[in-house]
Amino acid sequence: MTSPKTDRIYTAALVVIGDEILSGRTHDKNIAQVASWLQVQGIRLAEVRVVADVEERIVEAVRTLAERNDYLFTTGGIGPTHDDITVDAIAAALGVPVIVHPEARAILDRYYADKGGLNEGRLRMARTPEGAKLIPNHRSGAPGIQIENIFVMAGVPHITAGMLDALTGKLEGGAPLISETVGGYIPESEVSGLLREVEKAHEQCQIGSYPFFREGKVGANFVVRSTDAGELKSCIDTLCDGLSAAGYDFTPGGI
Template identity: 50%
Template sequence: MTAQSPSAAVLIIGDEILSGRTRDSNSGHIAAFLTEIGIDLREIRVVPDEEDRIVAALDALRTAYTYVFTTGGIGPTHDDITADAVAKAFGVAIEYHPEAIEILRQHYVAPEELTEARLRMARIPVGATLIDNPVSKAPGFHIGNVFVMAGVPKIMQAMLLNIEKELHGGVPVQSVTVDCPFGEGVIGTALGEVAEAHPLVSIGSYPVLAARNFSTKLVIRSRDAAALAVAKTAVEAMLADIARHKAGDSTLTDY
């Protein structure tokens, strides 16, 4: 289903994510955004604010996938080292970008407001292009197949919208959900047979516990609308068949 589709990875950067102090919501938002434009998110990594770890992750991900999206570590403080790490990964220098400086000067009107710390946000790897930030103005940047964005969700989301025109997507994945009244232990074998018989779709099963009984959400996904419809019919027929057998067999437990 994904072999001919553009692929992507998300690299979440920040000690605060790994410590649990901040909950990551950016990867889920990026995943939904990419699904809508037909890009398959294949991997999400989280690394600390350590240059070598960031560089190693970037080197691995940017050679494996069509696009890499990073979030975090481009602010004004000493531990915001993403720009330096990206420059090192690409083997280029990092410099104060004239356009980025001007953006910050227009935002921080009083000269004393544009502190040395805030000017750090204008340091951009040589050869990178800026990503507009309509929320707080300090730009992200794009170099090679890597898009570097802020960690603050509202800012990241605005940046993501501004880079959509630079992304080449494929056919979006469609999905349908079938509510299954049985636990995975009841449907597992039959569901596997349905999945094997329909290679153009992927079928995920997600357990639900209500009171003391298990049920399951079956999510069927495909880029082929006809294959999706056929697989949905097959899943529903499988559940109907299990229901008939379960009605007369007390050994079929909820899970």
């Protein structure tokens, strides 16, 4: 019998907001960062959408994904400039007004005290949907925002990282999805039958096959994932036995 904790799967979605990602100008770093952080919290990243700085697109993504997941995270669009419209879009998605959050305003007042003080642009960063709490930002002034199951974070990756740090251990999650990898210079097309059989025989595990080309040679890493450590070990053992029986060299941990 499994404990109640492992029965419940917690999911999250991420909405990456910004024309700069869609134009190819900026290479997104937040998908991988948020994905890895969620794993440790016992929460699965179920879907990501990258949307333009267009309110209706943000609203559509936020509504759909907040509804179908335990948590929704957004990155980007909470700075001081005219193209930062995330707060307005979240408020519109939830049907609440935008207010100047007194605590956020106080934080920004202190942060900009020796930098010329608040102005119209900086004050934009104190705006939140009504009813929001703040997510601390120890790396620059402007805080992130939490409202309902939505977590609104900065887009600059090291500031996003700081906000994730502030949220570490604060969100209810389930059993973390654990994984183990074996890899080798094995063409995945030669072992697809084996992979399928091993996965079928281990209901609580998923096997992913990730091919690569290196030094002119074809290979693959096979990643087994499960929330159950015993099942995971049993599955990886069966897979290794199968690879050995078929005469392949492989490396535990992957290559």
